[in-house]
Amino acid sequence: MRHDPAAPPPVVLECEDLAFDYDTHKDAFGLRDVSLRLRAGRALGVIGLNGAGKSTLCKVLSAAELPGAAGGDWRPLRGRVAWRPRGGGAAVDPHARWRASGHWLAAAAAAAAAAAAADGRWAAAAAALALAGWWAARRRRRRYRAAVVYCSSEHDLAAHVLEDAWPLARAVCGHLAGLDAAARAALAERLLDWAGFRRYGDDGAVAADAAACVADAALTCGALSGGQRQLVYLLRCLAPCFAPGARGAPDVLVLDEAFTGLDARVKPRALRLVREARAGARVALLVVSQNLHELAALCDECACVAAGRLVDRGPAPDFLRPARPGAHAAAAFYLDAYWALERDMRAAAGPALPPEALARAAGAELRRQIAGLPALRRWGPPWDPRAPARGAAVEVGGLEAQRRFNGRRGRVLGAGAGRYRVRLADGQVLGVRRCHLNPLRP
Incomplete structure (x- = not known):
């Protein structure tokens, strides 16, 4: 809704x-x-x-x-x-309630012991209910x-x-x-x-x-x-x-x-x-x-x-x-x-x-x-682990020392040594890590 x-x-x-x-x-x-x-x-x-x-x-x-x-x-x-x-x-x-798992376990153990001693179905059912309650x-x-x-x-x-x-x-x-x-x-x-x-x-x-x-x-x-x-x-x-x-x-x-x-x-x-x-x-x-x-x-x-x-x-x-x-x-x-x-x-x-x-x-x-x-x-x-394909449209973001490039758009040329080469719209080629590339919608 x-x-x-x-x-x-x-x-x-x-x-x-x-x-x-x-x-x-x-x-x-x-x-x-x-x-x-x-x-x-x-x-x-x-x-x-x-x-x-x-x-x-x-x-x-x-x-x-x-x-x-x-x-x-x-x-x-x-x-x-x-x-x-x-x-x-x-x-x-x-x-x-119950507020402690130990209470359910104690009840289940007591019911199981009673079931073993009396061989009764009611005791076995009580043990099953106790275990179900503990699990819930x-x-x-x-x-x-x-x-x-x-x-x-x-x-x-x-x-x-x-x-x-x-x-x-x-x-x-x-x-x-x-x-x-x-x-x-x-x-x-x-x-x-x-x-x-x-x-x-x-x-x-x-x-x-x-x-x-x-x-x-x-x-x-x-x-x-x-x-x-x-x-x-x-x-x-x-x-x-x-x-x-x-x-x-x-x-x-x-x-x-x-x-x-x-x-x-x-x-x-x-x-x-x-x-x-x-x-x-x-x-x-x-x-x-x-x-x-x-x-x-x-x-x-x-x-x-x-x-x-x-x-x-x-x-x-x-x-x-x-x-x-x-x-x-x-x-x-x-x-x-x-x-x-x-x-x-x-x-x-x-x-x-x-x-x-x-x-x-x-x-x-x-x-x-x-x-x-x-x-x-x-x-x-932006954390999509798939490698950007060659020619994919991307936007640069999150840079600090080169913050002037943040918001600039370009195309991926390729990858090497953990960095991607990106050609910006003005022709500059920039090398950045994957985490600084935001994929653009086609």
């Missing part, structure tokens, strides 16, 4: 009167009576002081699986979470976590998700169903290149670009820095949104400080990729960040969490203003402290610095960089 542009986007994830408590520190942490709705193609930003309950809300909504002591059962004490698949079907509650619960959880994707910088989650032995192509796109190995490698190269993934030498010069890194089988996740690993982890969560031939694109992305650790060159590109996923794949976003400029770049609405409650909500441009009339005391305290710190940073920069330095301190430079990045091609898969 085609969506009416005049109607509000469909709700894909919602919760009502959500309450959650940890087993310890019940007075200090948790959620109280939280209700919200996330709509397809819209983004909600969340602010709040440390310990207010932002990450707890993300984990409960996404039914997160976390390593070590951070793991646990995120089933709410009260209220209900409901995922409504955009493709149709009944709403799914990831926390529906596991399947429901898998479906939910594929549709509501959780991405966080907490608890070294990137290191938990990405195995050290994985090469980059497998780390970014190895989980995509419906694509062969060549298509996954080509998509990984494209996303890594667009996100600005590079390896640098001792002198600070680029030692290997994205294409060379993907082709290097010896470069695995275990050799990446913390920031590089976080970027690869974020791209893994985003990859289904940019693979129209793959199955299982998410309905919701829950980004909990997902941009932490990304450098000044990569962060604008990562933010732009998230915006492209939201606009192109109509993914709903829940974004938690301590950087209000990131929220301004991504979100339609913002909300404040304080003491486990959702205390304020409004349109992002108005919500993020300091000294906003009618703001809840907790939101006003947070926003005033943030903008006061930024004013101090600008004052400390001093008038002797050029305007560019002041703009960076104020965050305007981040927004300018995001706006200046080219949009990804949507009329066809």
Whole structure:
């Protein structure tokens, strides 16, 4: 069914009167009576002081699986979470009983033992029902976590998700169903290149670009820095949104400080990729960040969490203003402290610095960089692994050192040494990698 542009986007994830408590520190942490709705193609930003309950809300909504002591059962004490698949079907509650697979296994074992002792059909039927219920619960959880994707910088989650032995192509796109190995490698190269993934030498010069890194089988996740690993982890969560031939694109992305650790060159590109996923794949976003400029770049609405409650909500441009009339005391305290710190940073920069330095301190430079990045091609898969045929019409894009050629069109003359020779309309011949060629429609 085609969506009416005049109607509000469909709700894909919602919760009502959500309450959650940890087993310890019940007075200090948790959620109280939280209700919200996330709509397809819209983004909600969340602010709040440390310990207010932002990450707890993300984990409960996404039914997160976390390593070590951070793991646990995120089933709410009260209220209900409901995922409504955009493709149709009944709403799914990831926390529906039974909540632990161990309960189903114990019930199945007990029923099987009773069947063996009594040789009765009822006991055998009970065992079969228990196993069926256990399998249904596991399947429901898998479906939910594929549709509501959780991405966080907490608890070294990137290191938990990405195995050290994985090469980059497998780390970014190895989980995509419906694509062969060549298509996954080509998509990984494209996303890594667009996100600005590079390896640098001792002198600070680029030692290997994205294409060379993907082709290097010896470069695995275990050799990446913390920031590089976080970027690869974020791209893994985003990859289904940019693979129209793959199955299982998410309905919701829950980004909990997902941009932490990304450098000044990569962060604008990562933010732009998230915006492209939201606009192109109509993914709903829940974004938690301590950087209000990131929220301004991504979100339609913002909300404040304080003491486990959702205390304020409004349109992002108005919500993020300091000294906003009618703001809840907790939101006003947070926003005033943030903008006061930024004013101090600008004052400390001093008038002797050029305007560019002041703009960076104020965050305007981040927004300018995001706006200046080219949009990804949507009329066809630019990561198509098939080699462009001789004479094929292409457009050059994504170059940096030779950015003057971006947007120029030409014809493929041939390939060699990992590069394609392209004759431009003015007669110039350019050598570029496959990831910088966008096929044109005949």
